[in-house]
Amino acid sequence: MPGGRPVGAGDLSRRTVLGSALVSGAALLAACASGTAGGTPAPSAGEGTGDGGTLAAAPAGPILLTDQRGSVVTLPRPARRIVTIPQPAASILIAVDQSADHLVGMQNASWVAVRDGILGTIFPAALDVRHDVADDTFTPNVEAVLALQPDLVVQWGDQGSGIIAPLENAGLTVVGLKYGTQDDVTTWISLFSRALGRGERGEMLNIATDTAYQQVIAVGKARPAPKPTILYINRFVGGLKVAGTGTYNDAYIAMVGGQNPASGPGGTSGKGMVGVDPEQVLAWDPDIVLLGNFDAALPRDLYGSAVWRGLTAVKDKRVYKVPLGGYRWDPPSHESPLMWRWLSMVAFPGQPTYDLRGDIVSSYGRLYGYQPSAAQLDSILRTATNDGSADYQQFHA
Amino acid sequence: MRVAVPIAAAALVVVGVVSMALGRYPVPVGHVVEVLVGAVTGQAYPGAPTEQDVVMLVRLPRVLLGALIGGGLAVSGVALQAAFRNPLVSPQVIGVSSGASFGGALALVLGLGTGYLVGSAFVFGMAALGVVFLVTAGRGGASMLMIVLGGVVTGSFFSALVSLLTFLADPYSTLPTIVFWLLGSLATATFGKVLVAAVPVLLGTAVLVALRWRINVLSLGDEDAAAVGIRPRPVRWTLLSAVALIVAGAVAVSGVIGWVGLVIPHLVRMWVGPDHRVLLPVSFLVGAAFLVTVDTLARTVSATEIPLGVLTALVGAPAFFVLLRQNRDRIWDRA
Numbered sequence: 239m240p241g242g243r244p245v246g247a248g249d250l251s252r253r254t255v256l257g258s259a260l261v262s263g264a265a266l267l268a269a270c271a272s273g274t275a276g277g278t279p280a281p282s283a284g285e286g287t288g289d290g291g292t293l294a295a296a297p298a299g300p301i302l303l304t305d306q307r308g309s310v311v312t313l314p315r316p317a318r319r320i321v322t323i324p325q326p327a328a329s330i331l332i333a334v335d336q337s338a339d340h341l342v343g344m345q346n347a348s349w350v351a352v353r354d355g356i357l358g359t360i361f362p363a364a365l366d367v368r369h370d371v372a373d374d375t376f377t378p379n380v381e382a383v384l385a386l387q388p389d390l391v392v393q394w395g396d397q398g399s400g401i402i403a404p405l406e407n408a409g410l411t412v413v414g415l416k417y418g419t420q421d422d423v424t425t426w427i428s429l430f431s432r433a434l435g436r437g438e439r440g441e442m443l444n445i446a447t448d449t450a451y452q453q454v455i456a457v458g459k460a461r462p463a464p465k466p467t468i469l470y471i472n473r474f475v476g477g478l479k480v481a482g483t484g485t486y487n488d489a490y491i492a493m494v495g496g497q498n499p500a501s502g503p504g505g506t507s508g509k510g511m512v513g514v515d516p517e518q519v520l521a522w523d524p525d526i527v528l529l530g531n532f533d534a535a536l537p538r539d540l541y542g543s544a545v546w547r548g549l550t551a552v553k554d555k556r557v558y559k560v561p562l563g564g565y566r567w568d569p570p571s572h573e574s575p576l577m578w579r580w581l582s583m584v585a586f587p588g589q590p591t592y593d594l595r596g597d598i599v600s601s602y603g604r605l606y607g608y609q610p611s612a613a614q615l616d617s618i619l620r621t622a623t624n625d626g627s628a629d630y631q632q633f634h635a
Numbered sequence: 636m637r638v639a640v641p642i643a644a645a646a647l648v649v650v651g652v653v654s655m656a657l658g659r660y661p662v663p664v665g666h667v668v669e670v671l672v673g674a675v676t677g678q679a680y681p682g683a684p685t686e687q688d689v690v691m692l693v694r695l696p697r698v699l700l701g702a703l704i705g706g707g708l709a710v711s712g713v714a715l716q717a718a719f720r721n722p723l724v725s726p727q728v729i730g731v732s733s734g735a736s737f738g739g740a741l742a743l744v745l746g747l748g749t750g751y752l753v754g755s756a757f758v759f760g761m762a763a764l765g766v767v768f769l770v771t772a773g774r775g776g777a778s779m780l781m782i783v784l785g786g787v788v789t790g791s792f793f794s795a796l797v798s799l800l801t802f803l804a805d806p807y808s809t810l811p812t813i814v815f816w817l818l819g820s821l822a823t824a825t826f827g828k829v830l831v832a833a834v835p836v837l838l839g840t841a842v843l844v845a846l847r848w849r850i851n852v853l854s855l856g857d858e859d860a861a862a863v864g865i866r867p868r869p870v871r872w873t874l875l876s877a878v879a880l881i882v883a884g885a886v887a888v889s890g891v892i893g894w895v896g897l898v899i900p901h902l903v904r905m906w907v908g909p910d911h912r913v914l915l916p917v918s919f920l921v922g923a924a925f926l927v928t929v930d931t932l933a934r935t936v937s938a939t940e941i942p943l944g945v946l947t948a949l950v951g952a953p954a955f956f957v958l959l960r961q962n963r964d965r966i967w968d969r970a
Contacts, residue, residue, distance in 0.1 A: 507939075512939045
């Protein structure tokens with residue numbers, strides 16, 4: 239061109255570069271979009287065919303749920319891909335659904351309970367469910383949750399909007415749960431069963447639980463004074479944490495007719511799990527100590543330690559590791575009625591004696607459609623761990 | 636001011652004994668004295684065995700551990716302030732504590748024993764020091780701002796690594812132990828831990844006290860020190876190694892406890908002056924008494940244990956603020 243610059247091989251004009259960048263960028267985006275659509279995880283093979291129990295005729299219309307925040311949540315059809323973040327929720331869902339087929343994501347601690355307890359044996363599919371959807375503070379990894387394409391997400395609704403709003407903002411359907419009392423567990427079972435389109439199963443389970451609840455309350459109220467003091471230790475290794483006011487553990491200790499030294503007069507004002515030092519536990523001097531399932535502490539850790547030898551619970555050998563069945567028995571769950579009976583027998587042996595092993599068998603039939611063996615019952619009740627403690631023969635076959 | 640040493644020692648003993656008498660389990664003071672005397676003379680304690688257990692097995696290891704760690708951190712602060720010729724440095728500010736806590740947490744996650752724990756804490760503590768030194772090396776000495784910034788960066792980096800480890804750790808067995816590191820606590824004190832801390836802390840402190848004359852000379856500046864005949868670089872590195880050893884021992888048993896290494900050296904310097912021959916031992920004793928007092932408050936004031944780091948920060952942060960204001964001219968001058 240007359241007067242123009244000679245164009246060489248390396249001499250690209252800015253316009254050319256910009257144009258090709260735009261074109262390739264657009265092509266890349268288009269490829270990604272189609273790639274995402276094509277690469278979704280296939281719905282589980284069990285959907286609609288492999289449900290563990292019979293599907294009662296589900297209502298044709300949308301399902302309206304009111305969660306524990308008071309929000310109304312609409313499901314166009316029964317939920318088939320559910321992600322749970324509260325720790326007990328995964329096991330409860332599996333129990334209500336009698337399968338793990340509709341659970342696509344859970345929190346890590348839920349998975350550990352499945353792995354270490356009997357649920358991993360009854361429902362091996364549960365072990366393959368993704369369990370990295372949230373961290374220990376229940377903060378969700380929103381993109382990980384989205385990638386699972388859930389039609390329902392279960393999250394704590396009483397721990398601030400920070401952990402629940404991001405999920406809703408991403409367009410997910412979320413139910414918020416509240417923690418603390420037995421009524422809350424009843425509500426959870428009702429919510430989950432209705433979300434699955436199996437409302438009548440939830441009602442059946444709740445009625446059975448309520449019957450057990452009324453019975454325990456009646457027996458607990460009739461206990462004569464003095465009430466034994468029962469302390470629940472949530473964490474033992476690396477710093478003591480005990481259950482204070484407002485915890486579910488505090489509630490069932492009172493329910494069976496005991497007294498929690500960490501709440502009430504002489505206790506801490508702290509709510510929830512509170513950190514205390516060994517001296518404080520020695521000052522409270524509980525009659526019975528329960529070790530929770532959130533760390534690896536065992537009764538022999540207290541029996542063999544010089545620091546704890548003055549404790550009444552150690553002298554009387556009344557330190558017990560709480561059982562682990564389909565879920566840990568210490569926090570609230572669908573197996574809580576079994577926990578109340580266990581605690582009642584531990585705190586008041588022989589007054590009365592229940593057939594706890596028989597109860598577990600009938601409960602597991604109802605909950606999971608499964609009959610545990612004698613060895614599995616021993617494992618659930620932790621007979622090997624607790625045999626060194628007083629009155630544990632009553633839990634043997 | 637040589638008289639300061641016995642005064643501080645006496646104060647530490649008094650604080651220690653008083654701390655043994657305080658706690659959530661009610662033990663009358665007379666009984667505490669009886670138990671302690673009985674432990675020394677070998678007489679059996681005639682009273683309730685739980686009282687003896689509380690005093691000897693719950694409170695005594697905790698007081699000993701608090702003394703070792705408080706003294707070690709204070710003396711480390713003195714040495715660091717001399718090595719960097721900067722009043723604003725401490726094991727926490729300079730990132731050594733975070734480096735050591737990462738080393739220890741790594742050993743925990745890998746399931747290694749206590750020896751490896753302290754060793755790993757030492758290696759990563761030294762690494763943190765090395766990083767800060769690299770950042771600030773060259774051109775006739777480092778400005779205060781660069782040292783503090785270098786320390787902040789290093790400390791943040793290693794803290795982030797510890798958080799990463801907590802994410803990767805097994806929530807059942809290793810995670811609870813790691814999490815307690817981040818907060819700093821003497822709640823799980825045992826005689827085993829006292830021993831684990833005592834060896835590195837006392838060894839490191841002995842090295843520092845042995846170098847006390849050279850530290851005096853070092854604080855004159857490298858050129859003046861060389862002129863007097865002291866070789867600054869080997870002395871400085873020995874000093875820093877001793878500090879890393881002390882901090883490794885402290886962090887391995889109690890997690891990261893901040894502010895002690897920063898504030899105590901200044902307070903003691905205001906009392907006894909800058910001569911390290913007195914400053915070092917007195918800082919150890921005063922730091923020990925300080926941490927024992929703070930820990931006693933943490934476990935006594937309410938049924939729930941107050942995290943130690945909260946209390947040391949409540950005291951330390953305002954003191955640091957005052958120091959910053961006093962030194963602001965020097966900071967801006969040399970920034």
